């Protein structure tokens with residue numbers, strides 16, 4: 001997370017700061033926690049990053065494509081557009097370019113950051 005040199009504030013409970021930062025946003029606290037590096041956690045612990053600053057960072061995460069931890073298939077994705085000419089091939093309405101010329105195979109497993117549940 002970008003930031004400057006800020007004097008220490010009161011010691012903070014990192015979990016409490018993260019929960020307050022994502023309150024009312026679509027960002028899960030786990031997503032925010034995963035996006036922070038060790039230095040960010042130290043900054044929060046020492047009160048050098050406010051809840052408002054962490055919240056501003058959290059709000060940017062909603063716009064980041066995040067790779068799902070589990071492999072997904074196009075067949076289970078709302079963006080999948082099945083071909084009328086083949087039972088297992090299709091295209092992606094989210095703009096993912098298939099690796100092969102034929103299109104996306106519906107049951108191939110991939111860590112696609114654009115996958116969305118229908």
Ligand code: SF4
Pocket residue numbers: 072073074077078079080081091092093094095096104112113114115116
């Ligand atoms: S967004 Fe990803 S998972 Fe969904 S159809 Fe496109 S390539 Fe497949």
